[in-house]
Amino acid sequence: MKDHYDILICGGGTAGLTVAAQIRNADPKAEIAIVEPSRKHYYQPLWTLVGAGVFPREESERDEAEFIPRGAEWIIDSIAEFLPEQNAVRLTGGQRVGYNHLVVALGIHIQWDAIPGLTAALRQPDSGVCSNYSYETVGRTWDAIRAMRGGRAVFTEPVCGVKCGGAPQKIAYLAEDHFRRSGLRDKTQIIFCNGKPTIFGSPHYAAALLDVVKSRSIEVRYQTNLTELRPQSREAIFRNVATNEEQTLRYDMIHVTPPMGPPDVIKRSPLADAAGWVDVDKHTLRHARFANVYSLGDCSNLPTSKTGAAIRKQAPTVVANLLAARAGQPATAPERYDGYTSCPLVTGYGKLILAEFDYTKEPRESFPFDQRQERYSMYALKAYALPRLYWHGMLRGRM
Numbered sequence: 001m002k003d004h005y006d007i008l009i010c011g012g013g014t015a016g017l018t019v020a021a022q023i024r025n026a027d028p029k030a031e032i033a034i035v036e037p038s039r040k041h042y043y044q045p046l047w048t049l050v051g052a053g054v055f056p057r058e059e060s061e062r063d064e065a066e067f068i069p070r071g072a073e074w075i076i077d078s079i080a081e082f083l084p085e086q087n088a089v090r091l092t093g094g095q096r097v098g099y100n101h102l103v104v105a106l107g108i109h110i111q112w113d114a115i116p117g118l119t120a121a122l123r124q125p126d127s128g129v130c131s132n133y134s135y136e137t138v139g140r141t142w143d144a145i146r147a148m149r150g151g152r153a154v155f156t157e158p159v160c161g162v163k164c165g166g167a168p169q170k171i172a173y174l175a176e177d178h179f180r181r182s183g184l185r186d187k188t189q190i191i192f193c194n195g196k197p198t199i200f201g202s203p204h205y206a207a208a209l210l211d212v213v214k215s216r217s218i219e220v221r222y223q224t225n226l227t228e229l230r231p232q233s234r235e236a237i238f239r240n241v242a243t244n245e246e247q248t249l250r251y252d253m254i255h256v257t258p259p260m261g262p263p264d265v266i267k268r269s270p271l272a273d274a275a276g277w278v279d280v281d282k283h284t285l286r287h288a289r290f291a292n293v294y295s296l297g298d299c300s301n302l303p304t305s306k307t308g309a310a311i312r313k314q315a316p317t318v319v320a321n322l323l324a325a326r327a328g329q330p331a332t333a334p335e336r337y338d339g340y341t342s343c344p345l346v347t348g349y350g351k352l353i354l355a356e357f358d359y360t361k362e363p364r365e366s367f368p369f370d371q372r373q374e375r376y377s378m379y380a381l382k383a384y385a386l387p388r389l390y391w392h393g394m395l396r397g398r399m
Contacts, residue, residue, distance in 0.1 A: 001075055001095065005033040007322070008099035010079050010089065012036025014308050014394070015105035015297030017067050018315040021397025024069040026323060032072040035079060035091065039064050042135055043390055045308060048167055048346060049383060051132040051141030051255075052174035059387075061135065067395045079106070082269040084290045101292045101322055104278050106266060108163050108298035108306060110134070111259045117229035118256055127231045128253040132171055133163075144253040145175050150187030151252030153179075156226045158259045159195030159241055163298055163306045166200065166343040166355065168192075168257040169209070175255075176216050177348035190218045191249070193238055195225035201305065204363045205345070205355040208372035212347050226256065266299055277301035282359070283336040285318050292325065294318045302339070304359060309342030312394055340364055344382040352379040 007023060009016045012034045023030050046060040068074045075097070081090040088098045110133055112119050121129035122137050126147070130140040145153075153175055157168035172192050179185045192213070199213070199220060200206040213220050223241035230237070236254055238247045261267075267276035271287065278295035279288045282302050287293035296314040298306040317337040324330065339359030346352050351374040356364045365371045371378070393399040 001033075001073065001097075003096065004098035005073070006031040006099070006326075007033075007101045007103065008089065008097060009034045009103045009105060011105035011107060011297075011299075012038070012041070012064055012068070012074070013105060013107050013297070014390075015107075015311045015315065016103065017041070017069075017395050018311060018397065019103055019105065019296070019318055020072050021067075021069045021395060022315055022319045023323070023397075024071055025397040026319065027326075028071065030326075032069070033075055033097070034068060034072055035075045035077060035089070035097075036064060037076060037078040039076070040135075041067060041395075043387055045164065045344075045382070045390075046387060047132045047135075047138045048170045048174070050138045051130070051171050052145070052178065052346075052349070053142040054349070054383065057135060057138050062391065069397070079265050081265065082271050084270050084287075084293055087292065099292075101325065102290075102294070103318060103322070104266070104271065104293065104295040104299060105297050106263045106299045108260045109263045111261060114259045115226060115229060115256065117231055118258065121229050121231035124231060128234060128251060129229065129231060129256065130253065131256045131258065132167065133258060141171065141255060144255070145178055148179065148184060148188060148253055150184055152189045152191065152250065154236060154249060154251045154254040155190070155192045155257075156236075156255065157192070157194045157196065157257050159223075159225045160259050160261065161306065162257055162260045164343065165305045165307075166345045168194075168255075169199070170346045171255050172218060173212065173216065173347045173351075174349065176218060177351075181349075190216075192218055192220045193224040193226065193236075193249070194220060194222050195241055197222050197241075200345075200355070202355060202357040202361040202363070204357065204361070205353060205372055208353055209345065209347075212353075212374075229254070229256070262299055271295070273301050275301065282339070283317075284321055285314060285337060286321060294322055302337075304339040305341040305343060307341050307343060308390070308394075309356075310340065312399065313337060313340045344378065344386070346379065346382065347374050350376045350379050352376075352382055354378045354381070
C-alpha cells in the first residue's frame, strides 16, 4: 500500500466496484485504490427471494477479490477519518492515504440496536423475529414463514429511508402468497406497519400497490413506527408518527426492517450535510464544497431511492465527470443524472410490478407496456436475469 493514489475509492460495494471497473475500462493507466474491509460481496436484492424460500442465501455471496478490477489496489481496511482539506483519509489501521480524487461509496448504516430487543430476538431460535437485511439473518425469514400455522404476521417499515424502499412490503406479499398456497390464509392476519404516510414514494405505482394490499386483505397502518420489541411476550411497541401515541401489537411472527442512516465516519466529517449524508450536487454527483470529491449510492444525499438500479445510472456520471476533471476539462458528463431509480416490486411468487421513476417521481419505464401490472416476465427478470447482469456486467463496468 502506498501513501498516495490518483483515485481513491472508499467502499467496495456495488457503487465502489462499479465506478472502479468503469474507470479502469476507460483509462487502464489510472492509478486506483479501493478501501474495503470485507472479503465477501453480496447481491443484496436477492435477499427478498431468499427470505421467501426461493433461493439459498449462498446464491447471493461471492468473494470480494473476484471483483477488484485488474490493476486496482485493494486496501483491506476501513476509513477512520476523512480529511478533505488535506486531500487525505486516515485508515483504522492508522495509515494516512492521500489522493487527487476521492469517490465516497460507503453505503448505509443499518441501526440494529436502535430497536430495543431486536438484536437479542434475532439470536433466539423460534422467536418469530426475522429480517431480510443481513446475510446472517435472512434465513430466519423463511424459517419464520414456514413455521406459521396461523395467527398474526407483522411486517414493518421505519419512518426513515432504507435501502431498496420497496423491500419491506415485498416480503409481506410473498408471505401472504405462501400462507394462501399452504391453506393458512384464512387463519392468518397480516399487518404492514409503515412509518411513512404513503405506501410508495411514486404515486404512479402507489395506486397499483394499494390495489394489491386490498385484494390480498393486507392491513396497512401508516405512520406507525416500530420502537421496541419484547420477544418474551411476543409484543411489538409502535409509536404513531403524527400523534405520538403508543400502541402494543402482539405477533406470532414479525419481519423487521431496521432503521438506517449514514455511516458515523461520514456524519462526523466535513463531507456531511446537516443530516449526515455526503453533500453532493444531485446532477453532477460532485461534492458541494470539495471539487475533487464525488459520492454516489446509499451514503450520498441524492433525493432518490437507494437502489442498485440508481447506482447503475449514477456511476457513469461520476466516472465521466471525474475523468474530465483529471484531464483538466469541466464536468461535461454525456447525461447528467436525473434521479433515475428502479424498484422491482415482487407481489407474490411469479408476480412483479416494475417501478421506474426519476427525481420528479414520474415513471421512466423501460418496456412498452404498463409496468404497474403484475407480470411473470418482470419477476423472471428480477430473479434470473438481473443477478447475472450484476455479477457479469455491472461489477465489470460493462453496463
